[in-house]
Amino acid sequence: MTEQVYILFCESPFQANKVDEDFEDEFIAAKENGFGTLLFNFEDLVSLDRSSVATKRIRPNDKPANVIYRGWMLTPKQYSILYNDLWSKNFNLINPVVAYQNCHYLPDSLKFIKDRTPKTVFEKFDDEKSIDKLIEKSQIFGQNPVILKDYVKSEKHDWATACFVADASDTSKLRKSITKLIELRDKYLNEGIVVRAFVALNDLTIHSKSGMPLTEEYRLFFCNKKLVGIYDYWEEGDYKLAKPDTTEFEAIARSVESNFFSMDIARQKNGDLIIIELGDGQVAGLPDKTSRSEFYERLQICCR
Ligand SMILES: Nc1ncnc2c1ncn2[C@@H]1O[C@H](COP(=O)(O)OP(=O)(O)O)[C@@H](O)[C@H]1O
Ligand SMILES: [Mg+2]
Structure with missing residues (x-):
């Protein structure tokens, strides 16, 4: 039997023991794909005086188990509080604090991507x-x-x-x-x-509200060095394009010191692909069009 992996979500700010409604679809998809689920209070964690009670409803596990957080961005300091609290309860977050910062802060990511990023x-x-x-x-x-x-x-x-x-x-x-x-x-x-x-990227359209140019971009997720998937980045725009070949990005991903991260890539006007940024996979949003159930199905495979 394979070890149970848990996904940790934020609880609703309005109702304890219920998942934050922005993550309800992920919570359901995680359960359907065999993950255990845990909830903690995000508002407590990021407050100055209540961070120590953020995980109070999580009971210590009888043996060590692996956990992946899926939720709002945390500073490395907030992440370290969460990491240590969970560790003391036998839950081991997938990324140590250094690995979290490696992909969360662009200056820390540069050492892995500088040859392929502006x-x-x-x-x-x-x-x-x-x-x-x-x-x-x-x-x-x-x-x-x-x-x-x-x-x-x-x-x-x-x-x-x-x-x-x-x-x-x-x-x-x-x-x-x-x-x-x-x-x-x-x-x-x-x-x-x-x-x-600034590099000229391949145009898709202009954002209907902000006027920002929307360009051909994709978000890739990697877990344990394996590609979880490649997803269209914008919900607007015409993506009737074949998904790019990810072989070279999979090679770069193997050098990134993180067990779960996102990699945003974009196509330049000249056709070449570049990396825009990395993100910690636990706090990188799933693009709107991404099927939650397919994502968690793939994540489960990459966790094995
Ligand atoms: N160096 C660049 N050249 C051209 N466009 C860029 C560059 N960096 C970012 N962009 C565009 O700006 C958007 C936001 O940049 P990004 O670094 O991803 O910021 P955020 O962290 O807010 O998502 C990108 O999705 C891309 O469309
Ligand atoms: Mg971005």
């Missing part, structure tokens, strides 16, 4: 001086366009004011956009700011 500079954000340093580093991009994000997320829906800068040598526009990004990320700013070479 050129990137970054700076931890402390104060205005950090912005000066980052602008200095960004001069390697010359007059070329760049994209901004924090160590985890962009403000891509504010594309023109906080994400895309048409000319990196226009330092006043660059500073304005970095400042806007910091203002929008506000208390959710992750560590620092990243500036990346």
